Amino acid sequence: MDLMQLYHITLWTVFLTGIGVLAILFFIPAPYGRFSRPGWGLRLDARTAWIIMELPAFGIILASFLLNLDKIGPVEIVLLLLWEAHYVYRTFVYPALLRGSTRSFPILLILFAWVFNSANGFINGHWLFSIHAPFALSWFADPRFILGAVMFLSGMTINIWSDRILTRLRKDNTRSYGIPQEGFFRLVSSPNYFGEILEWCGWALMTWSLAGLLFAFFTFCNLAPRAWANFKWYRKTFPSYPVKRKALIPFIW
Numbered sequence: 545m546d547l548m549q550l551y552h553i554t555l556w557t558v559f560l561t562g563i564g565v566l567a568i569l570f571f572i573p574a575p576y577g578r579f580s581r582p583g584w585g586l587r588l589d590a591r592t593a594w595i596i597m598e599l600p601a602f603g604i605i606l607a608s609f610l611l612n613l614d615k616i617g618p619v620e621i622v623l624l625l626l627w628e629a630h631y632v633y634r635t636f637v638y639p640a641l642l643r644g645s646t647r648s649f650p651i652l653l654i655l656f657a658w659v660f661n662s663a664n665g666f667i668n669g670h671w672l673f674s675i676h677a678p679f680a681l682s683w684f685a686d687p688r689f690i691l692g693a694v695m696f697l698s699g700m701t702i703n704i705w706s707d708r709i710l711t712r713l714r715k716d717n718t719r720s721y722g723i724p725q726e727g728f729f730r731l732v733s734s735p736n737y738f739g740e741i742l743e744w745c746g747w748a749l750m751t752w753s754l755a756g757l758l759f760a761f762f763t764f765c766n767l768a769p770r771a772w773a774n775f776k777w778y779r780k781t782f783p784s785y786p787v788k789r790k791a792l793i794p795f796i797w
């Protein structure tokens with residue numbers, strides 16, 4: 545099998561897995577964090593889990609970039625920097641910011657995320673730096689690039705800001721949960737997920753690629769059911785939970 549065949553098979557696999565994940569997670573929340581429960585085998589602490597899960601997304605796209613240096617231009621460099629800004633944060637900074645004794649992750653889940661991040665790093669890197677490169681310099685002035693970059697950076701800001709609000713709720717270094725009251729939490733229960741989805745929709749637009757679109761689609765399939773489960777959990781756990789707050793999409797859902 546050559547790389548092009550592997551690329552097409554991986555695109556289809558990500559698409560079909562996304563549909564499966566969407567259907568399953570609405571009924572069975574992934575067993576980590578507030579939905580941790582026994583019966584999922586061996587587990588690893590959350591900090592180590594995040595590093596292992598996200599490392600392939602950081603490394604594989606970088607490898608793809610380095611293997612195609614002869615085709616690389618300024619647009620490719622900017623796209624790589626934006627992708628890696630997210631993954632440096634998620635792989636190395638976010639785990640270090642987690643407070644207190646974090647809940648552990650089942651190794652099965654870590655393995656699934658590791659495989660997905662490898663596949664996703666591969667399809668995005670291969671399309672950007674091997675199949676499509678180089679973008680014309682005029683792409684920087686294209687409305688798709690500009691709007692996509694605005695969405696990406698806004699989504700990343702909302703995501704990181706919301707992650708910080710949550711970690712600050714754990715000042716006492718316990719595993720307790722509170723009602724977050726700042727920032728986009730005033731509008732939705734899971735603004736970190738909203739930011740993440742916005743970010744990858746921006747990426748899809750900015751790269752104008754099927755690989756980017758599938759990543760945005762998969763992120764939605766993965767995070768929308770969890771946002772719904774979080775929303776129901778907050779309402780059940782805290783009788784004083786703000787009634788106007790939505791689950792994921794401000795003012796809508």
Ligand code: NDP
Pocket residue numbers: 576577578590642643646647703707710711713714719720721722723724736737740762763766767
């Ligand atoms: P959560 O919001 O469930 O949890 C984030 C952290 O905050 C955890 O340490 C959690 O502790 C803690 N926490 C959550 N709610 C509260 C609360 N009410 N009070 C106090 N502490 C709280 O996010 P995830 O762990 O699911 O995801 C983390 C990040 O990773 C997010 O930014 C998300 O967007 C991103 N992500 C992206 C995915 C993708 O498909 N691209 C997939 C999954 C995550 P505890 O662990 O004890 O619950």
